[in-house]
Every structure is written in structure tokens, then in C-alpha cells.
Amino acid sequence: MNDASKRSLSGDAAVSEAAAGAILTIDLGAIRENYRRLKARLGGVRCAGVVKADGYGLGAAQVASALMREACDIFFVALLAEGIDLRKAIGTGPDIYVLNGLPPGSEPEARAAGLCAVINSGAQLKAWRAAAHGAGRRLPAAIQVDSGMSRLGLAPAEVETLEGDSSAFEGIDIRYVMSHLACADEPRNPANEQQRLAFERLRAMLPEAPASLANSSGIFLGERYHHDLARPGAALYGINPTPGEPNPMRPVVRLQAKVAQTRRVEKGTGIGYGHAYRAEGPLSLATISFGYADGWLRRSASAAWFEGVRLPFLGRVSMDSVILDISALSPGKLREGDLVELLGPSQSVDDAAGHAGTIGYEILASLGPRFHRRYINR
Incomplete structure (x- = not known):
């Protein structure tokens, strides 16, 4: 188990304050306030918490536990290993989705941990369907489609082959059809509307299910992008989801x-x-x-x-x-x-990122395990 996993599961800092060369203070109260601000902007739309990369370097277990106090019960991680660790840390109850999909042959591990697969390809769909058949019950999943980012998700041609084929989803409890915005932090970029329209077209070919498109910046694009579930990550951790404008989030x-x-x-x-x-x-x-x-x-x-x-x-x-x-x-x-x-x-994190010619995500995710981590406002 890596240092980040140990830190997440222990619930306490792995390095004492006296022994550490530096101290990282994480304000869990600010994370909760940021979640409330995003929820307020979403109205009645559900709001998940993205805690991949060990909660953007700040401790997935601690962040998820704080968000659960705000009634957040849906979390997204990137990797199966992250999902397994998070399940051990926060227990049963919340849904945990694995954004990058399940590696071939890992379906039994995901099922045993009670995780929800994000299905990104025909091969993953077939494997999760077989896992459901073996389990003798329906297994939860989100179907991700590629609406224009060319990163993850069923390609349009794959979606078209599935249209009207009800047998393709036998045994799968489709909780969401989802996609990801490539340019949401550029509100005037026409790619946002192009992706939204592509998403609407593709999800219409799949079994009817709630939809999820908006990431942190996507929440600020307006109601047309909100659908049924938003998936903020960076904004929860105080990174500005509206570059070029005042940051609506509290520093963390x-x-x-x-x-x-x-x-x-x-x-x-x-x-x-x-x-x-x-x-x-x-x-x-x-x-x-x-x-x-x-x-x-x-x-x-x-x-x-x-x-x-x-x-x-x-x-x-x-x-x-x-x-x-x-x-x-x-x-x-x-x-x-x-x-x-x-x-x-x-x-701020965004200030530091600007000096480095990068983004706040990289600054936070790069912070290493040698710090004493001090969690306040638990």
C-alpha cells in the first residue's frame, strides 16, 4: 500500500509535526462550505464529490467523510485501487464510481468492494455484463460516452451499434449516462455547446437513465449543463472554477x-x-x-x-x-x-500555478507524503 493510501485509511497524519519539514493544513470546513455553494448553484440537482488522486492530494477518506456530513452519497475515483481503499475508509452506503473503468479481470474485486463501474468501452460492457451474470444479480454502472474530448467513453460509433439492443445491458443497473466536458473553464468556447448537443444525441440512443455532464466549471455554464448529477472536483478544494473571474470558492x-x-x-x-x-x-x-x-x-x-x-x-x-x-x-x-x-x-493555489505555468490541480496533486497533515474544522 502506498503512502497516500496509508494516510487515507488511517484518518490521521502519517508524519508528526515535530518530525516533518513542512506542514499542510487542510480546512475540511471550507471543503464542506464549497460543496454547499455548489449545491446552491445547482438548485435541486444532485451533487457528487470527486476524490480521485487521494482527494487531489488532500486525503480522500478525510474529504469524503467531511462531504458525507453534507449528505453527499456519491463519490468518483479514477482507479479501482482508489475505490477499494475509499470503500474500506468510509464503509458501505455511498456509491463509489471508478472513472477510468475496470481493468480486465478485476471485475470480481470491484464487485466484492461494492463499487460501481464506469463503462467506457464495449469490452468493459461485456465484462461487467458477464460479472452480473456470475453474481446472479444486477450490478450498478454508469455508461460514459465520448461527446468530444477523445479521452474516455464509448465512441459515437459504438453507441450507435448499441441503439435498440436491450440485451447489451442485461444484468446492468444503469445509474447514469455521463460524459466529460473538455473546455468548461472557457465559457465562451463553442466546444461546450457542441459537446452538450453531442451528449444529448448519444444518450438518446441508450436506455433511459439520469444524466451527468457538468464538472466543477461545467456547473457555472448554466442549467442546460446540470442534468441530474454534477461531478465537481477542483472547486471543492478551492481551485477557481471560473478562471479570469473572482474565485467563488473558499480556500482550503x-x-x-x-x-x-x-x-x-x-x-x-x-x-x-x-x-x-x-x-x-x-x-x-x-x-x-x-x-x-x-x-x-x-x-x-x-x-x-x-x-x-x-x-x-x-x-x-x-x-x-x-x-x-x-x-x-x-x-x-x-x-x-x-x-x-x-x-x-x-x-493561493491558483497563484502558485500561474507562476509555474500550470494549473491548480497539478499543484495540489503533486504535494507529497512528507508533510505533517493537519486537518481543521472536522
Whole structure:
């Protein structure tokens, strides 16, 4: 079992605060509030919780447990292993769907864990139908169609061959027909309406069932995209689902790293690997216990904060450490063991992603297992 799975199943941080080089604080109350905000926008439409990739790196079990307190009873993971771990963590009751489908031969494991298959191909449909026959009962599933993203789901030609063939779905309890939007975070992109229309055409060829199309950003495209079930992920974790506009979500994470050492250097001193930076004058430096082994990409945001003061990175991000310029602070203000902020009020996840030329999803999902994880507002 990997570290993320251990963390999810234990319900507690795997690394003590004293032993860790950095602390990741996760506000479960903010996640619940974000779910409520999305529900309010959806009106009476049901709302699932996407907790794949160990809850976007924040702990699938803890996130799902928090959402269950908001009456969320449908969860989506990416992989079968994630679904099995989540079922062990949250128990029976909620539906858990495996977005990437079931690998060939894994159907008995999925059935034993009480998981719902997301069927993405004719071969997966045949295998789940056979599993239902072997079990002697109907098995739950969502049928995913490819409405234009070319990633997962039954291709239009496959759907057309299934039209009117009731035997193709014998033994399968079709809970939803679903698809995924490729450009929902670009509300003016014509691909959104093209996909919606394609989805409507394809699901009309399949047995009648509730529909699901909207992801986080899709919820903000309007009622035509809401259907019967929305599947937000990123917005739950505080990532802005409406890029270019104010973030309607509450921030969820705060990341702080410990100061390992401070020093003074003189003009001309080489700093970090390759002496990628040379001091242009006398400087005060601090080295923090945090680096790319913790998931902070070398191209990510290049500053930390202490009491609202920006502390630039100097030189390259190392595996386990980063050097900060703390000259803006008064001497002795920052000491060994103090915490500086990488994510939080001074720099959001989306801010950090913008500096790195990536998206908030990658920032969160990259955060490693070495942090002490502190869950607040349980």
C-alpha cells in the first residue's frame, strides 16, 4: 500500500509535526462550505464529490467523510485501487464510481468492494455484463460516452451499434449516462455547446437513465449543463472554477515550511546548485526544509511569506531545501524552526500555478507524503 493510501485509511497524519519539514493544513470546513455553494448553484440537482488522486492530494477518506456530513452519497475515483481503499475508509452506503473503468479481470474485486463501474468501452460492457451474470444479480454502472474530448467513453460509433439492443445491458443497473466536458473553464468556447448537443444525441440512443455532464466549471455554464448529477472536483478544494473571474470558492489549504538554518553572506557569494544566483550585495538567507521531493515543482512560484513579507527564492529549488532572501526582515526576526508560508492567504493555489505555468490541480496533486497533515474544522 502506498503512502497516500496509508494516510487515507488511517484518518490521521502519517508524519508528526515535530518530525516533518513542512506542514499542510487542510480546512475540511471550507471543503464542506464549497460543496454547499455548489449545491446552491445547482438548485435541486444532485451533487457528487470527486476524490480521485487521494482527494487531489488532500486525503480522500478525510474529504469524503467531511462531504458525507453534507449528505453527499456519491463519490468518483479514477482507479479501482482508489475505490477499494475509499470503500474500506468510509464503509458501505455511498456509491463509489471508478472513472477510468475496470481493468480486465478485476471485475470480481470491484464487485466484492461494492463499487460501481464506469463503462467506457464495449469490452468493459461485456465484462461487467458477464460479472452480473456470475453474481446472479444486477450490478450498478454508469455508461460514459465520448461527446468530444477523445479521452474516455464509448465512441459515437459504438453507441450507435448499441441503439435498440436491450440485451447489451442485461444484468446492468444503469445509474447514469455521463460524459466529460473538455473546455468548461472557457465559457465562451463553442466546444461546450457542441459537446452538450453531442451528449444529448448519444444518450438518446441508450436506455433511459439520469444524466451527468457538468464538472466543477461545467456547473457555472448554466442549467442546460446540470442534468441530474454534477461531478465537481477542483472547486471543492478551492481551485477557481471560473478562471479570469473572482474565485467563488473558499480556500482550503495552507502550506508552511520550517526554517532549517539562517546565515549572512557577502557580495559575490554563490548560492545553491550551479551557483545559479550570486549575491549582488550582503544578504540574509534562510534555508527551508522543503523542495521538489515534496512536490514543489522547480518552476513553481518563487517566493515564501513571513508575517506578510515576501521572501524571494534564491537559486534553484533543491530536492529537500530552498534558499530564501530574508533581507527584508529585521535581524533575528526569522529563526530556526519558524514557519514560512508557501500556500495560504499570501499566495493561493491558483497563484502558485500561474507562476509555474500550470494549473491548480497539478499543484495540489503533486504535494507529497512528507508533510505533517493537519486537518481543521472536522
